[in-house]
Amino acid sequence: MKINKRFLLSFVAPFMILVSAIGLLYRDNSRKIFYLPMGLMGIIIIVEKGLSRKVDRKNLLQKIKSYQKVK
Numbered sequence: 001m002k003i004n005k006r007f008l009l010s011f012v013a014p015f016m017i018l019v020s021a022i023g024l025l026y027r028d029n030s031r032k033i034f035y036l037p038m039g040l041m042g043i044i045i046i047v048e049k050g051l052s053r054k055v056d057r058k059n060l061l062q063k064i065k066s067y068q069k070v071k
Contacts, residue, residue: 013049016042
């Protein structure tokens with residue numbers, strides 16, 4: 001059975017947030033700052049993907065509506 005690379009990559013951002021949260025909770029105070037950028041990048045990846053998906057759907061709907069007006 002072949003595993004799709006995109007399927008595996010979809011778990012990277014939530015895993016980054018999880019590792020960051022664990023690091024922030026269980027490390028001593030001097031090392032907590034190292035986990036913050038990883039968590040922020042995971043959040044940014046998820047938000048950016050959601051926004052780009054929304055824009056792509058909006059553009060597709062506009063194209064469909066433009067073709068309906070031509071008839």
